[in-house]
Amino acid sequence: MAFKATASSKTLKPDPRFNNELVSKFVNCLMWCGKKATAHRIFYNAMDQIKKRMPDANPLDVFIQAVENVKPPVELRSRRVGGATYQVPMQVSPKRKQSLSFRWIIGAARSKAGKPMFQRLADELMAAYRKEGEAMTKRDTTIKMADANKAFAHFAW
Numbered sequence: 001m002a003f004k005a006t007a008s009s010k011t012l013k014p015d016p017r018f019n020n021e022l023v024s025k026f027v028n029c030l031m032w033c034g035k036k037a038t039a040h041r042i043f044y045n046a047m048d049q050i051k052k053r054m055p056d057a058n059p060l061d062v063f064i065q066a067v068e069n070v071k072p073p074v075e076l077r078s079r080r081v082g083g084a085t086y087q088v089p090m091q092v093s094p095k096r097k098q099s100l101s102f103r104w105i106i107g108a109a110r111s112k113a114g115k116p117m118f119q120r121l122a123d124e125l126m127a128a129y130r131k132e133g134e135a136m137t138k139r140d141t142t143i144k145m146a147d148a149n150k151a152f153a154h155f156a157w
Contacts, residue, residue: 017044018060022067029102030121045118050126066128070104070135071097074146089146101135108134 015023023043031039047059054062075096076087092100105128109120127133 015040017047020060022064023060025098026063026067026102029099030106042118042121045116046122046125049119049122053122053126062129063125066105066125067098067101069131070101070128070139072100072139072142073097075100075142076146076149079152086152087145087149088152089149104135104138108138 012021012024012028014021015027017023027036027039027043030043047063050057050059050062072092074089075092077090079086079088105124106121109117109124111134112120112123115123124133124135128135
């Protein structure tokens with residue numbers, strides 16, 4: 001299989017405030033329609049909100065731990081064998097773990113309504129840090145489904 005790398009993984013520069021490439025990648029995933037300044041503002045306001053609500057914790061550490069907590073160890077992949085389609089549990093590569101984690105956190109924050117985006121993102125990151133929230137529920141559901149379909153694991157070749 002060919003090496004799958006986006007241009008952003010080669011030319012990714014650390015973000016200006018935290019000097020962290022993970023934050024930069026997250027901001028790129030958060031961005032819509034090329035509006036990076038808006039994505040930066042949402043993320044940094046969320047970090048300020050976390051600092052305000054959790055004064056004893058470093059907001060960058062909360063973000064990194066939240067992303068680590070949401071990363072799934074296994075996922076289900078559809079495999080067609082002899083005319084039937086099976087949901088086969090498979091190990092997840094580190095890059096895919098990170099992208100799924102980002103997608104689930106951002107999706108959970110966007111699905112809520114009634115608050116500004118930076119507050120929704122801060123709420124979801126703090127919930128993921130405490131191993132709660134919608135993104136963690138999605139992760140747990142994925143793991144449970146993979147566990148239920150262990151009988152088809154022999155189709156993973």
